[in-house]
């Protein structure tokens with residue numbers, strides 16, 4: 001099995017990621033203590049939570065018990081996928097051939113992300129929306145398995161049960177056996193893997209922290225379902241708040257952009273409007289509305305994604 005320390009060295013990852021206090025002055029009478037787990041600092045290209053999930057895949061896959069890493073990986077995404085971008089970089093560094101199945105017709109106008117992964121040696125297969133819809137079908141996956149024998153097939157966004165084991169490392173880095181210092185843990189939610197992994201780990205470690213997911217897209221009902229499918233049956237449902245997607249995935253109205261630039265100017269924690277901007281924006285709104293009881297200790301997971309800010 002691929003040794004995790006070896007992967008961390010090969011990819012020059014900063015782990016464990018640091019925790020930093022965020023000295024906000026929103027509703028000072030509440031006396032809240034806010035901390036940020038800086039998974040964005042794990043690596044400048046490998047987006048924080050994408051590394052966590054990928055770690056679950058690279059170290060737990062049964063194929064990997066036989067060989068150091070897979071020779072091929074097949075995965076899926078759109079033209080702006082942070083997952084494919086992170087994966088493309090990792091594959092180049094680890095000498096793995098990536099086959100990226102990309103939804104849409106970007107041959108003539110590849111996005112900056114797609115250009116990067118192409119430069120890193122990925123084979124990109126552009127497929128129609130209709131073919132892309134089959135990405136979870138057993139028949140389709142079986143066919144892919146025949147086309148790319150011995151390839152590791154990783155689902156869209158990297159989110160599945162293997163990914164959860166990688167995400168659990170975030171909670172383990174908080175030293176949960178020794179202390180349980182947080183009343184709340186907040187993270188952004190898109191495909192649900194991060195939230196499901198945190199929820200599972202909080203349950204496994206019997207922490208009292210309340211987990212709150214901030215939906216970055218319009219998905220009330222749908223996101224809850226995704227997370228529930230990923231979790232093990234006994235784990236209680238995680239809370240997802242749907243008031244902070246600011247109009248939908250990758251939508252950035254002026255009030256959100258203004259918030260991000262103000263935040264970036266005031267604190268030494270960079271945010272972008274797709275994920276972390278919405279997370280911190282939600283934090284501010286929640287604090288100002290009195291959501292958190294006085295004296296609460298709150299941890300935000302900064303999941304990275306800053307390479308996407310160039311768009």
Ligand SMILES: *Cc1c(COP(=O)(O)O)cnc(C)c1O
Pocket residue numbers: 047048049050082083157159188189190191192193194195275276303304305306
């Ligand atoms: C993909 C991504 C997310 C969403 O995580 P999910 O596990 O898909 O919910 C959050 N933040 C960043 C920076 C991402 O790239």
